[in-house]
Amino acid sequence: MNATRKPIATGSDWNFNVLERFDAELARLADIYRLDTYPNQIEVITTEQMMDAYASVGMPVGYHHWSFGKQFLAVEQAYKRGQMGLAYELVINSDPCIAYLMEENTLMMQVLVMAHACYGHNSFFKGNYLFRTWTDASSIVDYLVFARQYIAKCEERHGVQAVEQLLDACHALQNYGVDRYKRPSPISAEEEAKRQDERETYLQAQVNTLWRTIPEAPTGEPPLPGSLHSGGDDDPLGLHSGGRYPPEPQENLLYFIEKNAPLLAPWQREIVRIVRKLAQYFYPQRQTQVMNEGWACFWHYTLMNRLYDDGNVDEGLMLEFLQSHAAVINQPPFDSPHYSGINPYALGFAIFMDIKRICEAPTDEDRQWFPDMAGSPWRDTLEFAMRNFKDESFIQQFLSPKVMRDHKLFLVVDDDQAENLEVAAIHNEQGYRRVREALATQYALSVREPNIQVVEAAIRGDRSLTLHHVQDSRRPLGRSVYPVIRHLQQLWGFPVHLVSMEEGHVTRRFHWPIEDENTTA
């Protein structure tokens, strides 16, 4: 399209010089598009190093645990059998933002990954409210180093076995290590290390106070908001009064364990805390898959096309890119043998592209569905969508009828009491809202994972811990519940009861140790 095409480089070979020139160009474009990013730290690595990185769930420094080894073996096996190409990119929410490029990649891949990760994901990490609230990009690497050293020290002192068992138990609960409604204090390695010893004694003191035979109002900071022991004065010995502890159900199981488990040693509490803090770090990622990938795809698509329009890449590279891009955002239909759920890359990309379309060339339908958006400046609208939503609300807010039509989305109700599955809604005028609602719910963490909360710790009784599973639509807990409450019991140190409740009725009880046996071991 333009006669002055002067590609920065052609062919599939690359070198650092070429990458730097492409990066400079991408940075220039990102500036034009007002992408706000952390500085980039681009690391070129080998296949094997990529498998390492993969196995440690993308943490640049990890503590040692067998489960990461298992992950590594699985990745290695799949890669060697050719079942899986390694993802050609891995990016870490840190400041500077670390992105990995594999040395085997072609020039096109490297440029694509830089556009996707170093400008797409990077700006998402910096802009999205969940990441801003829950993670501190500047300190995560330091914290990981601290965690690794601390755990290694514990292994030295207390034995690998003991630490491993503790980590097993914590990992089983790590999805329940986040306060969903309370803003957390950001992770800070420096502070963690500095206040380390202080906290150990402090934590222990807190627990001791709680477990004293004769309760009294704890001095200092209350362990939990709205603390207990209010009615303690009525009973002179204070043995049975004081109401329930905790007064409010607690959804952050790991936090509750860390602060209240009676028998944990200080170092064990610290490890619970480490797992909890890392779970918190990954918490936003679990909730922004569609948005994060969609955003990154949108930008790599936009930036690559701009590179082409400016004459910085040739047709060959562009064709290779389009093929790769098409593969990434491919969404096989539900009846395809390749179908494995909704592809977050495809869905996210489609929604962001559609937002731009609605802003630039709205139809009547768009004006009706998105009166505020239609005709607004697309870059601002896109930024707003990226910053202020998570998958659930993003889909609820921005999934347009057109995207539903393009993807031919439909809603099936699977009720085990009905003989057949029922198609409840399809992509038509009557169905749009219902489909959108259901898809959004599908991405809600509270629906994806069972809702389980601590309701009572029998601090004046047998010290057992009771949890409620708030059951929804008669969906029971999976079989893994027993191993998990066994882990929970190991942490708590006393019997654990888990009660499934639906609409006020108990549907099922789980106990560990299993009740029939002698429980006073």
Add this chain to the structure above:
Amino acid sequence: MTYFIDRRPNAKHKSAVNRQRFLERYRKHIKRSVEEAVNRRSITDMERGEKVSIPVKDISEPVFQHGPGGARDIVAPGNKEFIAGDKIRRPSGQGGGDGAGEGGASNQGEGVDEFAFTLSREEFLEFVFEGLELPHLQRKSLKSLEEIKMVRAGLAREGVPSRISITRSMREAYARRIAMRAPIKRALKEAVEALEVEEHKDPVLRNPKRISELKAEIERLEKRIAGVPFIDTYDLRYHQLSPQPQPSNQAVMFCVMDVSGSMTQNHKDIAKRFFLLLYMFLEKHYEKVELVFVRHHTAAREVGEEEFFYSRETGGTIVSSALNLVNKIIEKRYPVGQWNLYVAQASDGDNWDDDSNICRDLLVKELMPQLQYYAYVEITPHDHQSLWHEYESVVKQFPERFAMQQIVEAGDIYPVFRELFKRRLNQS
């Protein structure tokens, strides 16, 4: 702002510790797979990894999950013919997975219920030898047979015509020619110049005598130059060969095993580990290791590996039959000068009463002088019989090269090797 960092030179085995932890944790499962593999594989085929499978349920990391059942909404793409209100028959054998309900559980893929991975060669061997309490196998120097080989050893002035080094001879000749001609050429030049001076003089002053003298001189010198030979016997150089002792890099290992009725499969499995160990040790040391399997009851036979380990026979035991056969095979196929010979014998100690001293004589007179090493293991928890006692006298004569050991279970195999390594180490 962007920084590029080339991490490729960094260590790549970042996951090694985690990998080790995993293997440690599932030692039992892995050991079972490895044992099966050892029994299935050939002795010569141990130096590669092995695929191991562990049931997924045994290694899953549990988390709270939704189980199947209840009512759920599923949104899926690719609707072609459905309209609202359609009923669809529930797919049979449904896994209840709609992507959303799977949580963060294991994602090893495609609904396989085995977690499969590959042990590296080192890991595999570690498991193979685990029960043997083997330290890291190290390559120790082992006394080898020396074979005489002629190697090139520079150049000499004498030799046979077929070994002339042409380039070196020509170079010598060239040097000599330059050296021999130089003074003559210098004299010639002087004479020519003198002649010229003489001839350019005024005719009155010319000295005809001097001119003819010079002319004669020039002629003489030119003749001398032409007379310098192009090549001389003096120039010839020959490639030199000198005899050098060279360690032979091939070995043959005889596996001798009693397969009489008293040897159970368990005995044979222990014996297999023992043979395996020796084989691997030899393989590290020699470029080429051949295996000869000799089994015997009352008569000995050379067999293939499969038959050696896995077929059963009954009957009495005459050990000397096997030793005789080994001796014959050596004579026929493995000349002592070219092969390092090793014999490993496994037996439960049974032998025909009068045969044991025949064995001893055979060993002392025939075999031991030719062998590098003879290792005998007796796999029995019982008391020794005559064979053991006769062998003890062989040890006395060849303490360096004859080792024997009683083995009750796999863990006892290693000491035999420790003996072997230790002694050789001290010697070298």
